[in-house]
Amino acid sequence: MATILEVAKKAGVSVATVSRVLNNRHQVREVTRSKVEQAIIALNYEPSVLGRNLRNSESRLLLVLIPSIANPFYTEIINGIEDTAIKEGYNIMLCETDSNPQREAIYFNLVRNRMADGIILMDPTINRNNVLQLADQHPIVQCSEFDKDGLISYVSINNELAAYQAVKHLIKIGRQRIALINSEEKFLYARERRAGYERAFREYGRSVNPSYMYNIKGLSFENGQQAMRMLLEQQEKPDAVFAVSDVFAIGALKEIHEAGLSVPDEIAIIGFDKISFSNMTYPTLTTIAQPMYRMGSISAEMIIAKIRGEKVESRLLEHELIIREST
Amino acid sequence: MATILEVAKKAGVSVATVSRVLNNRHQVREVTRSKVEQAIIALNYEPSVLGRNLRNSESRLLLVLIPSIANPFYTEIINGIEDTAIKEGYNIMLCETDSNPQREAIYFNLVRNRMADGIILMDPTINRNNVLQLADQHPIVQCSEFDKDGLISYVSINNELAAYQAVKHLIKIGRQRIALINSEEKFLYARERRAGYERAFREYGRSVNPSYMYNIKGLSFENGQQAMRMLLEQQEKPDAVFAVSDVFAIGALKEIHEAGLSVPDEIAIIGFDKISFSNMTYPTLTTIAQPMYRMGSISAEMIIAKIRGEKVESRLLEHELIIREST
DNA sequence: CTGAAAGCGCTAACAC
DNA sequence: GTGTTAGCGCTTTCAG
Numbered sequence A, B: 001m002a003t004i005l006e007v008a009k010k011a012g013v014s015v016a017t018v019s020r021v022l023n024n025r026h027q028v029r030e031v032t033r034s035k036v037e038q039a040i041i042a043l044n045y046e047p048s049v050l051g052r053n054l055r056n057s058e059s060r061l062l063l064v065l066i067p068s069i070a071n072p073f074y075t076e077i078i079n080g081i082e083d084t085a086i087k088e089g090y091n092i093m094l095c096e097t098d099s100n101p102q103r104e105a106i107y108f109n110l111v112r113n114r115m116a117d118g119i120i121l122m123d124p125t126i127n128r129n130n131v132l133q134l135a136d137q138h139p140i141v142q143c144s145e146f147d148k149d150g151l152i153s154y155v156s157i158n159n160e161l162a163a164y165q166a167v168k169h170l171i172k173i174g175r176q177r178i179a180l181i182n183s184e185e186k187f188l189y190a191r192e193r194r195a196g197y198e199r200a201f202r203e204y205g206r207s208v209n210p211s212y213m214y215n216i217k218g219l220s221f222e223n224g225q226q227a228m229r230m231l232l233e234q235q236e237k238p239d240a241v242f243a244v245s246d247v248f249a250i251g252a253l254k255e256i257h258e259a260g261l262s263v264p265d266e267i268a269i270i271g272f273d274k275i276s277f278s279n280m281t282y283p284t285l286t287t288i289a290q291p292m293y294r295m296g297s298i299s300a301e302m303i304i305a306k307i308r309g310e311k312v313e314s315r316l317l318e319h320e321l322i323i324r325e326s327t
Numbered sequence C: 001c002t003g004a005a006a007g008c009g010c011t012a013a014c015a016c
Numbered sequence D: 001g002t003g004t005t006a007g008c009g010c011t012t013t014c015a016g
Helices: A004-011 A015-022 A030-043 A049-056 A072-087 A101-112 A128-137 A159-172 A188-203 A221-232 A246-258 A292-307 B004-011 B015-022 B030-043 B049-056 B072-087 B101-112 B128-137 B159-172 B188-203 B221-232 B246-258 B292-307
Strands: A061-066 A091-096 A118-121 A140-143 A154-157 A178-183 A213-216 A240-243 A268-270 A287-289 A315-317 A320-322 B061-066 B091-096 B118-121 B140-143 B154-157 B178-183 B213-216 B240-243 B268-270 B287-289 B315-317 B320-322
Touching (some): A004 A015, A049 B049, A061 A072, A061 A101, A072 A091, A072 A292, A091 A101, A101 A118, A118 A292, A128 A140, A154 A159, A154 A292, A159 A188, A159 A240, A159 A268, A159 A320, A178 A188, A178 A221, A178 A246, A188 A213, A213 A221, A221 A240, B004 B015, B004 B030, B015 B030, B061 B072, B072 B246, B072 B292, B101 B118, B118 B292, B128 B140, B140 B292, B154 B292, B159 B240, B159 B268, B159 B320, B178 B188, B178 B221, B178 B246, B188 B213, B213 B221, B240 B246, B246 B268
Parallel strands (some): A061 A091, A118 A140, A178 A240, B061 B091, B061 B118, B178 B240, B240 B268
Antiparallel strands (some): A287 A320, B287 B320
């Protein structure tokens, strides 16, 4: 494996000159440059990023932390991150926390020990103190879930408003008993979406029925299915469901099918996120579209700006109600 | 940001000693060790992996190349990779190629310039010559799709046999007109699965009907849906479909529903992979389960062994036919 | 058991 | 325009 020194010798120049052509500094004569380039080709030389990183004290790596890569909500965000990261000369290290604090600790150390230049954090279950402590020393941006105190920059959507619009849509199509399948309320998005649900009820002079509101642990299809099973066991079944994720909604839909009920005739259902599956269900799923790709690409821009020492502003992006067959 | 030198000074020892306690070398007196440890805590010191990497000429990073993170087939494999990588002190850089040769080139360079110690390659569309050239110089393992010439280590399953069993299952439940929704045959798995499909036909003395065999571009739900649409336009509709991925099968299922046909009564359908969503469709999907987690974890073990300079053997793992409601 | 010192491969002052 | 040289932060002989 050739080094810069060997290239320099072969080309009959100094390592500094080689470094200059490598980094496209324009203070190199054309003749010299081509001599160097030939030596590079002859030796099949590839500059070691290890030396460069140490010298520049940077890794050009972005750490992206998600709870689970299997959750399709994150995949499009990651696309957005990756595209802009590459454009800016960064690569991403995608890591799953499994919402496991130990893993989280390992990954946080990756930025402490300079393996990564910054973190885009998408795990909502994170320990708040640890994050704040890390944010004190290192660039960090939260995407989707965030800390309301505003100490850490974030990009997200207006969850309260989105939920409000979702439930209002169900009310407008004439539904009376609207259930809520929600996550645990330790998550900000869960609290805000419940608030939106309640606001819609208030606005139409209705009172919420706590037995129609489920907070479930976990984020999988099966969890949504379980919640729906409980809901269907009630004396008076709901005639509509607002699920705070498409994944939950799809699980719920499955359960409704198994119970032999029809969607949307007997039960209307609305999800959240607009993951690609949501268009493959039968019937297709009404949902709130989050601008996931943009959320990712803006997160990447923000974290890179922070790494460069620039000031950045948190952002709330637009969402959109997508009406399809399930309502 | 404290350096090893500052710690050494504070503890009144040399940097060598600090390095020794950092790396748990046992040739350090207990008193000295604790002096150093206190200094580390006092200074809130974190060793820089940049210096260490340069010195050791390794990055402890594994590059994982997949066509698309949105494809659920890969997500469980990645889980397997990540778990064993962490156990061995490696982290993974997950990168999407989008089956784009330019991106592929960027990522291949990551190992050439020592940003990553090795590659787990899962993109089937890769340029063969480039891979072979890279494999000549750097550790690389193929997962799932591989090169039959055996020049590069791989872990996969017996695709021909799996497809044969899938089709045999359809024959055994009495289906006469069994269609095949396949990928492009530039992929080895597509060729092998077709071979398995044909073997089952031969074994039962049937001849294949080319108009029931579709090779489609792309890997998305929509592609499966399109293929099914074509299939349903034939004078004599198929009464069963073998799709080479669950994603295709789910798209096909959607199209069958839209055509008002019932599954499995009018058309039986079998997928491939056993992604989690395959259990949430209506009806649930019969499929071939690939041992995705194990494929991932074995790939990781193999690449790490290679990095260490050990010899490794390619592996074909067991699959399993999972019969559910769609057949 | 500990320290001195060389050096991993690169970049960027600084000098000419 | 180009070369010399001093590190970036760490690990590891080699001495003692």
